[in-house]
Amino acid sequence: MGTRELQDEIRTLLSQIGKSQVWLAGELYYAGNPGRDDDLEFKKYVERVKKQLQRSGTKPELLNYYIKFISNHEDVKNRVGVLPHYASTRSLSSRMEEKLKAFSSSIVVDAE
Known part of the structure; x- marks a missing residue:
């Protein structure tokens, strides 16, 4: 996934x-x-992170780290359990990757 897609995934x-x-x-x-x-x-740190989630030049590695951080955060695990997030394996076709990502995004999580 590219920077924009990862930023959207984080949001x-x-x-x-x-x-x-x-x-x-x-x-x-x-x-x-x-x-x-x-x-x-x-x-300052908060503003830096917010800008990283908007700039097209943010490195995908950093955004992937943020996704893993969110997914593994104790509060998230306690409230939600497992988040429906598809992580690309780069071994499937791009069409299949998009379908799996769309499926993961379609799963509704009740955060309450």
Whole structure:
């Protein structure tokens, strides 16, 4: 998947679990900076993550990391269980990949 598709996938995952981009940025910040509580640095980090979810030049590897982070987050697992997310294997045809992605996106998750 390309950058735009991964960014859309992240927004879809966050929507499915009822979380925001700010939530994602905060969880990433505190996971990488345990015990750190600097409001200015936190706000800068949140803005950086939000921009990464919009810019076409964001590396797909970083976005894939964000998807894995969301999917493996303890709060998400406790609330939702398993998220319906198709991760490309690059061994199937592009048509089949798109069908599997569409199927995964069609599964409704009750985040309550």
